[in-house]
Amino acid sequence: MDAWRAVGVPDLPGSGVEVRLRDTATGELTVAAAGHRATMYACGITPYDATHMGHAATFTAWDLLVRAWLDAGHEVAYTQNVTDVDDPLLERAERDGEDWRELALREIERFRGDMEALRNLPPTYFIGAVEAIPLIDAFAERLAARGSLYDLDGDTYFARAADAKFGALSGPGTASGYSAAEMTELSAERGGDPDRPGKKDPLDPLVWRAERPGEPAWGSPAGTSSARRSPPTTSGRRSTCRPAAVTWCSRITR
DSSP, rough: OOOOOOOOOOSSSSSSOOOEOOOOTTTTTESOOOSSSSEEEOEEEESSSSOHHHHHHHHHHHHHHHHHHHHTTTTTEEEEEESSSSSSHHHHHHHOOOOOHHHHHHHHHHHHHHHTTTTTTOOSEEEETTTTTHHHHHHHHHHHHTEEEETTTTEEEEEEEGGGTTTOOOOOEEESSSSSHHHHHHHHTTOTTTTTTTSSSTTTOOEEEEOOOTTTTEEGGGSHHHHHHGGGOOOOOOOOEEEEEOOOOEEEEO
């Protein structure tokens, strides 16, 4: 997926100061990019409506970080996603009698224009969820091969017990992160389903969702119960489903 046109960045003499951010795992300020290459992933839009002031504030904040890194002499690799298949998009398309793909394309183009008007630098990689489905599928297969996924009425969940460090980076300045009770409350508030009967753990996140009538779907070996019991490569069965809508938090990696 193409991003938007870049604006010129003046080449100033000297070098800017290093950006420091608070590490949520330790509560301490740390250099955001320890090496020459600075990398960042930012959660992008779900393209079902026009850009609003919250979008402008969010993406301008990331733009300032990228510019600060560039001023400090870093090479920057900035990835931003577009969730171009998700419930709000499908619901709006059905309400208006429009193809969900056309709605997504129109709103993505409007977003590009808004980012250009704000003179925000384009990301290095601008990736839609639909085009990333083969990659998502590959990661799901790896999780299935490790026994980290399980089936619940056709939906596929990740067992958080498979990751001993689950939630370790969630805490506000504490090494242990939020408690399970706090995470469960936040999950319910932010689109999770901790109260769903049959889950092994309330915090187990949805990975693949079984096909619903009238919704787009893709085949996945990780969406079959047989594939979850053994490495996906040993099974020729495929189920039809789509990746779960995931709330991707913007994050800095060092």
